[in-house]
Amino acid sequence: MKEIKILGIDLAKNIFQLHGVDAAGKPVLRKAVSRRKLMEALVNLPPCLIGMEACGCAHNWAREMIKLGHDVRIMAPHFVAPYRKSGKNDLNNAEAICEAVSRPHMRFVAVKTEAQQSALMVHRVRASINTERTALINQIRGLLQEFGIILAKGASTFSKRFLEVVEAENFPWMQWRSWPNCADTCWH
Incomplete structure (x- = not known):
């Protein structure tokens, strides 16, 4: 051969x-x-x-x-x-x-070291977490709008403002605690 x-x-x-x-x-x-x-x-x-x-x-x-x-x-x-x-x-x-x-003008991807791949992995996971966090915050904001509660955009103020809303006595889902068998009926 x-x-x-x-x-x-x-x-x-x-x-x-x-x-x-x-x-x-x-x-x-x-x-x-x-x-x-x-x-x-x-x-x-x-x-x-x-x-x-x-x-x-x-x-x-x-x-x-x-x-x-x-x-x-x-x-x-x-x-x-x-x-x-x-x-x-x-x-x-x-x-x-x-x-x-074999082509002389072909563009190639540089072979990454394990350290380079590890750093890239961390960055990708972090970007994914940020994307998921933003999606979750937007979903919660949308659901709260159904109760007439409007939260400002932005992750930095969301946590504090969300806790204030949830801990408020008049928040609608606090009433669910007193419903009989709520856990059995609401989540199935």
Whole structure:
């Protein structure tokens, strides 16, 4: 078998497709490997250029492949799509990745370190919490409007003002406490 110079890998949950070409661009490898066997297959290859689409596990795989001496490049999926010759399937996608990674003007995603990924994860979770908090505050404000209670926009004043409203003697839901079997009838 001729030496593989460029390898495109279509990452998946369990079965990965490999498409490798030699220096002339002729296909020399078309193979499906399991997740468990991927590194075993790559350790036996001489160092080459490996292309992958950006996805949830791409940076982890890239770091492992770099340890083996490979030059790994990650691309956004929408940059790979134009190189697909026919229908979308794993084998065609691996071939398209192999073609796309060889292009001189292709844009790549930098392989992130574990520290960079951890920091990004914290920022994403924080942004998600803020989004959910805003949605919850807006929902509560909308529900209170049904009782004629208007709270100003903004998370900074919401907590204090909401507690004042809830602790008020005339707040409608305080009356529910005295209803017989309220817990059994209101929440089912």
